[in-house]
Amino acid sequence: xxxxxxxxxxxxxxxxxxxxxxxxxxxxxxxxxxxxxxxxxxxxxxxxxxxxxxxxxxxxxxxxxxxxxxxxxxxxxxxxxxxxxxxxxxxxxxxxxxxxxxxxxxxxxxxxxxxxxxxxxxxxxxxxxxxxxxxxxxxxxxxxxxxxxxxxxxxxxxxxxxxxxxxxxxxxxxxxxxxxxxxxx
Numbered sequence: 001x002x003x004x005x006x007x008x009x010x011x012x013x014x015x016x017x018x019x020x021x022x023x024x025x026x027x028x029x030x031x032x033x034x035x036x037x038x039x040x041x042x043x044x045x046x047x048x049x050x051x052x053x054x055x056x057x058x059x060x061x062x063x064x065x066x067x068x069x070x071x072x073x074x075x076x077x078x079x080x081x082x083x084x085x086x087x088x089x090x091x092x093x094x095x096x097x098x099x100x101x102x103x104x105x106x107x108x109x110x111x112x113x114x115x116x117x118x119x120x121x122x123x124x125x126x127x128x129x130x131x132x133x134x135x136x137x138x139x140x141x142x143x144x145x146x147x148x149x150x151x152x153x154x155x156x157x158x159x160x161x162x163x164x165x166x167x168x169x170x171x172x173x174x175x176x177x178x179x180x181x182x183x184x185x
Contacts, residue, residue, distance in 0.1 A: 020028070057067070079085050099105050137143055 057063075
């Protein structure tokens with residue numbers, strides 16, 4: 001917000017307000033000019049102080065984000081201790097108390113609790129049934145045959161590794177030599 005300075009030459013030409021003498025009007029104009037000069041000076045001083053504050057924060061490593069966090073924290077605290085917040089919080093507490101003590105709330109809570117217990121029991125039963133079916137399937141002749149074939153294929157691919165030998169070539173091609181500590185890229 002900027003103040004528009006009053007041009008004293010134009011103000012001097014303006015008719016005096018009723019009830020003021022010409023000298024009183026002149027004194028008021030002079031005081032107005034003085035106050036406007038003080039306002040301009042104060043704005044300049046404030047701008048210089050804000051720049052200096054910014055420099056100090058930069059030197060201390062304080063970021064704008066830190067300042068924003070502090071401002072938000074302070075503002076939230078101010079909101080929490082405000083009368084409006086306190087009254088609203090109190091009213092919500094009263095409403096919560098009325099709702100949780102109502103018969104409808106208690107019946108709904110009981111119904112949902114029973115539904116949760118029944119759902120949990122159903123899922124547990126279903127999990128047991130699936131587990132039992134998977135166990136039966138694993139013991140079936142078809143699965144045993146499949147398992148034997150996978151084992152045969154594995155032994156052909158892996159080779160003699162199961163007997164302690166390593167027939168696969170080393171990925172580094174260096175045999176038993178350890179890798180050097182510093183490998184250039």
